[in-house]
Amino acid sequence: MSYYYFFLLRPGEYTNTPSESTPFRLCDVILSEGQNRIDWCTATTEEIRRATHVKLVFTTQKNGVRNEVICHGRSGDSQFCPTLAAIRRILHLKQHQASNTSPLACYYTGTKWRSVSATEISTTLKHAVTIFGPSLGFLPQEVSSRSLRASGAMALLVAGVDTDRIKLMGRWRSDAMLRYLTVQAEPIMRHFAEKMLQGDYVLHANGTVPLH
Numbered sequence: 001m002s003y004y005y006f007f008l009l010r011p012g013e014y015t016n017t018p019s020e021s022t023p024f025r026l027c028d029v030i031l032s033e034g035q036n037r038i039d040w041c042t043a044t045t046e047e048i049r050r051a052t053h054v055k056l057v058f059t060t061q062k063n064g065v066r067n068e069v070i071c072h073g074r075s076g077d078s079q080f081c082p083t084l085a086a087i088r089r090i091l092h093l094k095q096h097q098a099s100n101t102s103p104l105a106c107y108y109t110g111t112k113w114r115s116v117s118a119t120e121i122s123t124t125l126k127h128a129v130t131i132f133g134p135s136l137g138f139l140p141q142e143v144s145s146r147s148l149r150a151s152g153a154m155a156l157l158v159a160g161v162d163t164d165r166i167k168l169m170g171r172w173r174s175d176a177m178l179r180y181l182t183v184q185a186e187p188i189m190r191h192f193a194e195k196m197l198q199g200d201y202v203l204h205a206n207g208t209v210p211l212h
Helices: 002-006 045-049 082-095 118-136 147-158 163-170 175-179 192-198
Strands: 029-033 036-038 053-058 068-073 106-108 113-115
Touching: 002 147, 029 082, 045 082, 053 082, 068 082, 082 106, 118 147, 147 163, 163 175
Parallel strands: none
Antiparallel strands: 029 036, 029 053, 053 068, 106 113
């Protein structure tokens, strides 16, 4: 799931769930080691594992500019990393001779191919929230597969990334992105009460007081 969180994707782009968008395929993924592109079709497992960056090529996804590319480097975490997640996906699909047009969300069970559904993602997220408990600030019934897109955008905002860049990365063409961003995140509001007491101001003479 980390793969989709980092790219701010919609459920229909990372699961085999009917939606307004289309899922990414194996051929939509580009790996590179530094500036050197890795041809994962012919590369060895070791060469693929050395990848430091992953790119997604947008083709028919909602609001995507055709052939636009979004790139991520390694996050520094051994599991929660877009590049390592892509490596694991590619190696699994290659191992089982998947075609280049296979959805990234498909996997081989040993007897047949299956696809991850949005419902399965939602169920996994709800279990995770249950395990971590009330410290998260929300309840299991309040999350779903769509939460990955919203939480990815919020993580960028809390990290200080400006909203224009978040909007570009999430392919929002309007201010609809603001529905995903919330001031409820504690780091956003930290010290605001203190700063409001420090911000003394007076109005210019004959100025009007805004009422709305």
